[in-house]
Amino acid sequence: MNIDQIEHKTEIDMSVELAGIRMKNPILTASGICGYGLEYLPYLDLGKMGAFTTKSITLEPRDGNPAPRMAETRAGLLNSIGLANVGVDKFIVEKLPQARRLDIPIFVNVAGRTVEEYCEVASRLDEQDAIAGLELNISCPNVACGALEFGVDADQAGMLVSAVRKVVKKRKLIVKLTPNVTDISDLARAVVDAGADILSLINTLRGMTINIENRHPILPRGVGGLSGPAVKPVAVYCIWKVYNEVAGKQNIPIIGIGGVQYWSDAIELMLAGATAVAMGTVMYVNPQAPLEALVGMEDYCRRHKVDRIADIIGTAEPPRAI
Amino acid sequence: MGELKIPKKTYQATILENYALRLPGKLSNYLIRLRFDEKIICNPGQFFKFNVEPTREQEKPRLITVNEENETSQMSDSKAGVDFAVQQPLIARPFSIGHAEVQENTTILTFIYKIFGAGSLHISKLQQGETIKVLGPLGGNLFYLPKGKTRAIMVAGGVGFPPLTFLADSLLKKSIDSIDLFVGATSSLGLPLPKNLSQQLRSNTLSDLSPIFRVIADPKVNFGIATDDGSEGHPGLVTDLFERALADSDPEKTMIYTCGPWPMMAKVARIAGEHGLNCQACLEEMMGCGIGACQSCVVRIKSNSEQGWNYQLVCRDGPVFDADDVLWEK
Numbered sequence A: 001m002n003i004d005q006i007e008h009k010t011e012i013d014m015s016v017e018l019a020g021i022r023m024k025n026p027i028l029t030a031s032g033i034c035g036y037g038l039e040y041l042p043y044l045d046l047g048k049m050g051a052f053t054t055k056s057i058t059l060e061p062r063d064g065n066p067a068p069r070m071a072e073t074r075a076g077l078l079n080s081i082g083l084a085n086v087g088v089d090k091f092i093v094e095k096l097p098q099a100r101r102l103d104i105p106i107f108v109n110v111a112g113r114t115v116e117e118y119c120e121v122a123s124r125l126d127e128q129d130a131i132a133g134l135e136l137n138i139s140c141p142n143v144a145c146g147a148l149e150f151g152v153d154a155d156q157a158g159m160l161v162s163a164v165r166k167v168v169k170k171r172k173l174i175v176k177l178t179p180n181v182t183d184i185s186d187l188a189r190a191v192v193d194a195g196a197d198i199l200s201l202i203n204t205l206r207g208m209t210i211n212i213e214n215r216h217p218i219l220p221r222g223v224g225g226l227s228g229p230a231v232k233p234v235a236v237y238c239i240w241k242v243y244n245e246v247a248g249k250q251n252i253p254i255i256g257i258g259g260v261q262y263w264s265d266a267i268e269l270m271l272a273g274a275t276a277v278a279m280g281t282v283m284y285v286n287p288q289a290p291l292e293a294l295v296g297m298e299d300y301c302r303r304h305k306v307d308r309i310a311d312i313i314g315t316a317e318p319p320r321a322i
Numbered sequence B: 001m002g003e004l005k006i007p008k009k010t011y012q013a014t015i016l017e018n019y020a021l022r023l024p025g026k027l028s029n030y031l032i033r034l035r036f037d038e039k040i041i042c043n044p045g046q047f048f049k050f051n052v053e054p055t056r057e058q059e060k061p062r063l064i065t066v067n068e069e070n071e072t073s074q075m076s077d078s079k080a081g082v083d084f085a086v087q088q089p090l091i092a093r094p095f096s097i098g099h100a101e102v103q104e105n106t107t108i109l110t111f112i113y114k115i116f117g118a119g120s121l122h123i124s125k126l127q128q129g130e131t132i133k134v135l136g137p138l139g140g141n142l143f144y145l146p147k148g149k150t151r152a153i154m155v156a157g158g159v160g161f162p163p164l165t166f167l168a169d170s171l172l173k174k175s176i177d178s179i180d181l182f183v184g185a186t187s188s189l190g191l192p193l194p195k196n197l198s199q200q201l202r203s204n205t206l207s208d209l210s211p212i213f214r215v216i217a218d219p220k221v222n223f224g225i226a227t228d229d230g231s232e233g234h235p236g237l238v239t240d241l242f243e244r245a246l247a248d249s250d251p252e253k254t255m256i257y258t259c260g261p262w263p264m265m266a267k268v269a270r271i272a273g274e275h276g277l278n279c280q281a282c283l284e285e286m287m288g289c290g291i292g293a294c295q296s297c298v299v300r301i302k303s304n305s306e307q308g309w310n311y312q313l314v315c316r317d318g319p320v321f322d323a324d325d326v327l328w329e330k
């Protein structure tokens, strides 16, 4: 299929609305996958996507972890990048003006070590008109005294989000959750009560892989974050659970993330309750996967006689045994 | 999209040939030639990422099993043991360009790849006439010949050979007095060369030789092979050949290029340094995106920072680096 020849003229309304942010279609890039925006332009017309999410931005620039930072596992990818990024100042001056040219909503992912750090970065970014929303990464497995601690405790997460909410006045606030918790709905409830406008789930799952010949863990820190097709069922379950127990009732939209490779995966996440769907690891498999997925999603709508793709959100039937 | 220009870098290339250079099977080297229906300017050091997703017919993932001879056969899922299951490859795999025939409306590129795991195994199964999705040419900093240099010595380990033959070919088209091209492997089976290379060279039947190997026969090229087990060429390390060639080298005029396993390149860099010779090394690291976005492919490059080095990206800041700048201790 040559994606350039596919005309996107269609009678189906592919647009969705995320807490007032209009996306021309439900597909966006997951954080950390496509850098700051322009890197992918030669390979994918990002302007055709519904939105774009940047790599996590921290207060100071970060070098990240030693190599190797990635290891492929069966149907998955373990990464240990360690939030390598240019820091918020350089991001605002050098990267944001370029990303803005994409002419689609831009979500900037924010990470930090302390509540103060999150607030500092968030308040600086709140001033930037080019940004549609801030996505708080409270769930990264790859830094030592890191963000994950906030993400696994409902009280801590609620406290962090309330503090950030106070400084984020103009932008929408998205909170990205980890599946590495006992009950993800507890976390979702806590951050929604603290003022989150949108939920993103899931971040990567903690995992490890060992070279059986020399017995060393392959990633230098041992642990890494698992992503890719292997995690999709976890994502579907988390989205379905949070949609039904928390978000659906309160009208909080969900950005579904995790293992989306083909159009059918994106549809599945939307049926589970996602309003938009972010694609991550698959970009390293096939950079045009998002545009190919959109074609398949339209086709699905046509086959199912759906005029607006937004109509399928959360329409999965209840499990038979409930 | 306004003023943004979008160069297209994803291609559906047609496979012209794809075969094992010596014996088929694990750890052996394959040659693949791809035809593109447009002009693609390529330079030595650049690489492509090969999509290794299952092709349409194989869309339903199946387990692939590998038996002792590494001939693959497919078994039903219930019979296949997890122990010898090979995973479905996922992330696109990077391979260096080994030769380029560029015309107005077509480009033919040759690659040599070694069967390491699931990804290269998948590529080796592709048949002539089939297509493969590739991304490239990638790479930011490439090989070049500094002013005043008239002699090149190239030291390759295994599949570090393709980018260096490509470089040799392009230097011969410009102006160079002589090239020493050395390639090493643990044994003759691991050499990225055709089986009957020496016969073809002797009988001068170059037209039978895939274009990637033709530089070997150029009168300006001094070609050398080394194998650790002595099964072909010099018995010993490829760096022995390199050190020997240095005996009559003029540091002003000589340029060193290397690509291969890290310890080999580190040794070449050290020897070059001891002789006061400039050296460029083509590095490899685990890649995700291949285009500078994911921050996966880091190497430590000397800098005047506090710690004395900074991470740079192999895909964007390399893959070629000045050997003096690389922190070789791992």
Ligand SMILES: Cc1cc2nc3c(=O)[nH]c(=O)nc-3n(C[C@H](O)[C@H](O)[C@H](O)COP(=O)(O)OP(=O)(O)OC[C@H]3O[C@@H](n4cnc5c(N)ncnc54)[C@H](O)[C@@H]3O)c2cc1C
Residues within 6 Å of the ligand: A072, B047, B089, B091, B092, B093, B094, B095, B096, B097, B111, B112, B113, B114, B115, B116, B117, B118, B119, B120, B121, B159, B160, B162, B163, B283, B284, B285, B286, B287, B288, B319
């Ligand atoms: C810039 C560059 C140029 C290369 N050029 C060549 C070449 O010309 N010929 C050749 O045979 N090989 C080349 N390689 C190495 C080649 O990419 C790996 O051998 C290949 O990816 C292995 O995949 P696999 O599925 O067969 O093996 P796996 O079992 O999946 O991996 C085997 C080994 O290959 C490495 N590897 C796997 N995936 C990647 C990846 N995405 N990026 C980098 N390394 C990976 C891993 O570190 C691992 O140790 C190059 C690598 C880079 C980074």
Ligand SMILES: Cc1cc2nc3c(=O)[nH]c(=O)nc-3n(C[C@H](O)[C@H](O)[C@H](O)COP(=O)(O)O)c2cc1C
Residues within 6 Å of the ligand: A030, A031, A032, A033, A055, A056, A077, A079, A081, A083, A109, A137, A140, A176, A202, A203, A204, A226, A227, A228, A229, A231, A257, A258, A259, A260, A278, A279, A280, A281, A282, B288, B294
């Ligand atoms: C290489 C890599 C880097 C990532 N970096 C970040 C990051 O900086 N911040 C973040 O919130 N999530 C990050 N993620 C997680 C992804 O955004 C996403 O949640 C996860 O990969 C699951 O989606 P996928 O299966 O489609 O990849 C990263 C994932 C990968 C593979």
Ligand code: FES
Residues within 6 Å of the ligand: B286, B287, B288, B289, B290, B291, B292, B293, B294, B295, B296, B297, B313, B314, B315, B316
């Ligand atoms: S492979 Fe992604 S930055 Fe180099």
